[in-house]
Amino acid sequence: MSTVRQIRAWLSARRRFQFVLTVAMVMLLTGTCVGLLMVPNPILPKLRATQQANAESLGQAQAGDPRLAQVRRTIEPFGQLVTRVVATGAGHESVVVGHPAQRSEIDVLASELGAATSAVTELWGPDWAQSTLVAVASAPAEFAALLHSVDMPSDVAAASIAEPFAPGTQPTAQRVVFSPDAGRRLSPDGLRTLLRHELTHVATRAVTVDGAPPWMLEGFAEYTAHRAQPHSFLDVAPTVTARVRTGELPTDLPSAAEFTGKSAVLAYEQAWTICAFIADRYDEPHLVALYRRIAASKQDPTSEDRILQEVLQTTRADLIADWRAWLSPRTA
Missing domain, CATH: 3.40.30 (Glutaredoxin)
Known part of the structure; x- marks a missing residue:
C-alpha cells in the first residue's frame, strides 16, 4: 500500500508542477506582448525592416x-x-x-x-x-x-x-x-x-485599339527595339534581305493574318522596314504621329490612305512604291 501511496503522491506533485509551469508561461507571454505594445514607435520600423531584410535574403519579394x-x-x-x-x-x-x-x-x-x-x-x-x-x-x-x-x-x-x-x-x-x-x-x-x-x-x-493594323503596331515596336542599337539591316531583317536580293519585293503592307504561323517572321521584318523607312524618309516625329492615327481604330486600305495623306502627304500606293525602292539599296 505504501508503494501505491508514493506513486499517487508523485503524480499529484507532477500535476501541480505542470500547472505552475503553464501559469508561468502564460504570464511570461502576456508580459512579452505588453512589452512589445509599449516599445517606442521609432524602434518598431527597425524591427520590421529587419524582418523584411530576412525575407529578402531568402529571395522573397x-x-x-x-x-x-x-x-x-x-x-x-x-x-x-x-x-x-x-x-x-x-x-x-x-x-x-x-x-x-x-x-x-x-x-x-x-x-x-x-x-x-x-x-x-x-x-x-x-x-x-x-x-x-x-x-x-x-x-x-x-x-x-x-x-x-x-x-x-x-x-x-x-x-x-x-x-x-x-x-x-x-x-x-x-x-x-x-x-x-x-x-x-x-x-x-x-x-x-x-x-x-x-x-x-x-x-x-x-x-492603341485592339484590331488596329499590326504592320503599324508591331513595326513601331520593332523600330523602337532596334533604334540606336548596333544592329545592321541584315541583323534585323535577314528574311527580307534574302528575298529582296532574289528580286522578291513586297507588293503590299503585310496583313494581320501574316503575323501568325509560318509567315510571321517575314511579316515582323517587313513591318520593321516600313517604320524604318518612314523614320528615314520623313522623320521620327512623323512616324509617332502616324502611329497615333493608325493605331486609334481598326483600318482598311481606304482609311489608311486617308491618314497617310493627312500625316505624310502621300498615298498608300506611293508609300508602298517608295518603300520598295528604299529596300533595294539596303539589301544589296
Missing part, C-alpha cells in the same frame, strides 16, 4: 509592394521569389520578378530596364507610366496565368498585358511577361531587344 500584390497569388505557388527594383527615370521605379532558376534572365532584364524605359520615352514621349512590372515565368502554366491566356503559342518568348481599361484613360496593371524558355532561346542582347519591343507596347497601349 517585399510583401507591401503594390506592384507585386496583383501577381503574387499567381507566381508564389510556382516557388520562391527573386525581385529586383530598378530606377526607371523621373522618380519612377520598375520591378523585375521571377524565381531562382531564372536569376540570370532576371539580372539581364534588370540591368537593361532603366535604359530601355528611357529609350522608349525618348521616341514616344513621357505620357506613359514608365513604371513597369516585368515577370519571368518558370513554367508554361505560370506564363499563361500571368497573361490570362490559355492558348498562348509555344513559340512566344514574351508578351505584354494590361487590365481592361476605359478608352481615353491610362491602362492599369500593365506588365511584361517572359516565357520560361526565353533565356534559353535568346541571347542577352535578344532579351534586351525584346524587352524594348514589349515596353513599347506598354507605352503605346493607351492610344
